Amino acid sequence: MPSSSVEIVSKLTVKPPEPYPSSAAGRRVHLTPWDVSMLNTHYIQKGLLFTNLPPSFCTHHILQRLKTSLAAALWHFYPLAGRLVTEKVIDKAGKVAGLQLHIDCNGEGVEFIHAVARNITAGDMLASGEDIPSFIRSFFPLDGAINHDGHSDPLLAVQVTELADGNIFVACSFNHVAGDGTAYWHFFNSWAEIARSEIDLTGIGVKLSRPPVHERWFIEGENPPITLPFSDPSQFVERFSPPPLRERFFHFSSDTLAALKARANHESRTSTEKTATISSFQALAALIWRSITRARRFPPEQLTSCRLAIQNRSRLSPPLSANYFGNSIYPLKAMSISSRELEANGLGWAARRLHVAVASHTDAAIRRLIREYHVAPAVYKIAMFDPKSMMFGSSPRFDMYGCDFGWGKAAAVRCGAANKFDGKLSAFPGREGGGSVDLEICLLPEFMENLLRDEEFMDAVSSTG
Template identity: 50%
Template sequence: MESPNVKHISECFIQPHNASKESKKRFYLTPTDLAMLSEHYIQKGLLFTKPPKANNPNFLDTLLAKLKYSLSLALVHFYPLAGRLVTKKEQDPHLYLVYVDCSNSPGAKFIHASLDMSISDILSPTDVPLVVQSLFDHDRAVNHDGHTTSLLTAQVTELVDGVFIGLSMNHCLGDGTSYWNFFNTWSAIFQAQENNVTLSKISNPPVLDRWFPEGHGPIISLPFTDPSEFIDRVEAPKLRERMFHFSAESLAKLKAMANSENETSNISTFQALSALLWRTITRARLLPPDQETSCRLAANNRARLDPPLPPNYFGNAIYPVKSELINAGELLDHGLGWAAWKLHQAVVNLNDQVLKRYLDYWLKSPTVFTMRYFDPFSVMMGSSPRFDMYKNEFGMGKAVALRSGYANKFSGKVSSFQGREAGSIDLEVCLLPEVMRALESDDEFMEAASVPSHE
């Protein structure tokens, strides 16, 4: 039986509630922003249970009005998200400049949709149902599409017994830190509105000043003449996508085991968890013993630069920390702690010098990343359980679950999310079907993991 389709009921555009002089200026993109032009939007969303007041026939209209108004107030602080990308070209001297025009745009998009399914239809199946991809705008869009489509869309989909709020944001404008700061700010403004309080200031105002390596910017000319030279629309293979839950107790055991094997206390919970995924996915893939593999972790660089960037710097300040290449046989011959120590060393070695060297190399030969950059024998740990995802409430209590869209997925991509209960982590694992089957019967993995509870 085919699942019902998401039906779009209405859409409109939301402008910042008021515009400052600053918001009329160009918002320039930095090297780490420009490198994202061929990647997908960030798509994450929260699923809420309809509260008792949802029986009121005006419930949804009232909710939508409050969401739109609080969104317009949030956009005052994050005004580039209401803009559009623009490319300025010149032949002599060569110029290919991509920036955000904050003043000539209809604004951020707001979609009201419906889906004739229940919360359990979304959360009960073993694999994440495909219909979840339709709970987001910008399906399969790459960031360069922000020239003609919104840089931010909020899609509010009414289910039979729930509401899903899916937010898609152009990845050229910011990373996960920037994305969740926006989501948290929107929620805080909404909650203040619910309590009839006017927020005179927000708790984590974004720092919109652009950061460029010394001697560069704000104009970075790309070595292209046409988008076809760097846009690569890669379709993911058929994947299985599953959520796995790791309780605080299970994570504590993994961390203790990894540290004990190394007679240290320096390995973090996340490094131990990433080592578990690296080892067990490598085993599930049945790689030849001499096949090289690595594990990458998406690292926030704000504090690693010297001088450091502000914690609320709005933009892309991430770098995929990569372990050394290791033969699959060697990885599996050693224990969890050995793999975790390799990841720990890679994280410790990522410093200002390494980042500046990478940026210097990029500026000499600018490139745009695509999905083809990811090694099919490796594992990529994306997102972060440090982001406060369940803090986002919109008058319906705490969300029951978090889900993501089609964007930025490939075999071996693992996204880590804050778990619903304190100290826990949920992992969204994307693998080829036969590899997922093997992982599901891997004792080492399944002893640590469980199915998320949505009570």
């Protein structure tokens, strides 16, 4: 493996032309239950590898264009240039009765880092059939930061790393209180849209094809701000550090997914169903759930479950805009079942459980969860996730490979170390499109070794990347 040495060449702060547009509701962005609950998780860390830069593009030109377009993008996504603020609620006795948080859109700016990896090439990053190299971690800023750190750290940090072969990796660390994966890729694509345009980037008001919607959604009868039942952040802030993990990408072709979908629907279709109801992703998730459960060598009666990060925008009635900028997700849980049941009943049976969980996530269910949160506000802790379960994050529906800065389609997407634990999976669209999927799977070393020997799982893997 090449030396993982990454040299930081420069760091600077990029600010929007003004703290927030005159059309904005104000300097303060109130936080929803979906936002506040993310205070303990890590920043979202995703990045793209670009291997087809025009020979005429020098590093100085690339960096300058990225910085000026980032400043223009921040005018649209102005909360990212702000900081988190906590205010204390004081009761009649003069004691702290709770904490209230918001984003102060003060225009303080985001961090922009230029780095060089003199001994690492694109080939080192893309080696097929191998674990993800540990040096990837050094391509992401704010490593180890949790979202609560956004009181002092920037809510967004960008690192552009030059590789030894002249290719570049563009990475963002994005505060999860400010937004979810949908919001993250909306920002990343909008930044790229501005960067590849031919317009002057020095002024205010560069138009976007998908301008973000910043008005946060609150359920009827519940007005912001949310009051957390703590007197000091130390009562809820928790930093999570996982044990050593093995991480690997697995590729599933569109043909493989179509076959899994057909198999799952054939095995589980009821007499009243005339069309397929189980999606290809639900079928894939069922395969992974069964395979990882076998790899963990659970005793027959051990209960296990599968969680899917599911977005709420389109499920609310009326729906939120697809351009809603913020968090709007839940870690949806399929019912817990025993290891014996999961193995004995087959792929279709497991996929049906996931399908039922997704189908039940309706407007009424979302509103019930929101009202329950307002009764007892809380902050997620990564340690809360059941180590006997697995959790899918990200989505193959995110437009990752449409993120073109003017250099063409990215060669690969990669993740930092954030929010990883035994049983964490991240889903991405396959680069060739057509409905293919890449999965990044994180497991304890012994479990990964067992998974690589699992015949049903490996038969479904088209290639690794």
